[in-house]
Amino acid sequence: MSNSNVRTCPSDPIPEYAFIGRSNVGKSSLINMLMQKKSLAKTSGRPGKTQLINHFRINDNWFLVDLPGYGYARVSKRDKKTFQKYITDYFKERVQLVCAFVLIDIRHEPQKVDLEFLEWMGENQIPFALIFTKADKLKPQVIQKQADKYINALLDGIWEDAPQYFITSSSNNLGREEVLEFIGGINDE
Numbered sequence: 001m002s003n004s005n006v007r008t009c010p011s012d013p014i015p016e017y018a019f020i021g022r023s024n025v026g027k028s029s030l031i032n033m034l035m036q037k038k039s040l041a042k043t044s045g046r047p048g049k050t051q052l053i054n055h056f057r058i059n060d061n062w063f064l065v066d067l068p069g070y071g072y073a074r075v076s077k078r079d080k081k082t083f084q085k086y087i088t089d090y091f092k093e094r095v096q097l098v099c100a101f102v103l104i105d106i107r108h109e110p111q112k113v114d115l116e117f118l119e120w121m122g123e124n125q126i127p128f129a130l131i132f133t134k135a136d137k138l139k140p141q142v143i144q145k146q147a148d149k150y151i152n153a154l155l156d157g158i159w160e161d162a163p164q165y166f167i168t169s170s171s172n173n174l175g176r177e178e179v180l181e182f183i184g185g186i187n188d189e
């Protein structure tokens with residue numbers, strides 16, 4: 001089910017887990033890897049394609065929510081505003097949301113747009129965890145160092161505690177078990 005307004009999202013009282021990140025971070029690939037489906041989420045050659053709140057009912061226990069990517073350079077100001085409004089409404093109003101996974105390309109240095117987004121999540125007390133993507137693109141000995149660097153950048157900012165994080169690759173299924181266990185783990189509580 002796809003929506004551009006939080007008020008028309010499914011009313012089922014089922015826990016949901018949302019996935020969000022900058023365009024091209026590997027969100028669609030990650031969702032497809034987690035669900036072992038070739039094209040549950042559309043991999044976007046074109047930035048800005050997923051512009052809706054997409055709910056996938058995985059089973060009776062949870063919804064997977066694919067949110068639009070943020071930080072497109074080429075989106076008009078007006079589109080950016082509309083986008084921000086329904087995403088912020090979604091996070092603030094969606095009582096079913098258990099955790100938002102914020103995706104970060106593990107190769108990149110902390111980017112302002114991501115740090116600001118995470119701060120906004122913190123200020124609004126939206127529960128989130130980080131998912132580092134594309135770990136296969138780094139040498140094994142650099143992967144943890146790069147994740148540590150990112151977490152340290154957060155701790156140098158407004159954060160007192162490190163957020164929960166996962167290191168993943170859609171190319172070799174790294175992190176799949178951990179993320180799914182985390183989702184299952186919360187549901188079992």
Ligand code: GDP
Pocket residue numbers: 021022023024025026027028029030042043044045069133134135136137168169170171172
């Ligand atoms: P989205 O825009 O965030 O949905 O990103 P996509 O899933 O469409 O991925 C963007 C690009 O990164 C595509 O060319 C993917 O093939 C590539 N990609 C995504 N995940 C991985 C990964 O884990 N490893 C590698 N090597 N490439 C990836």
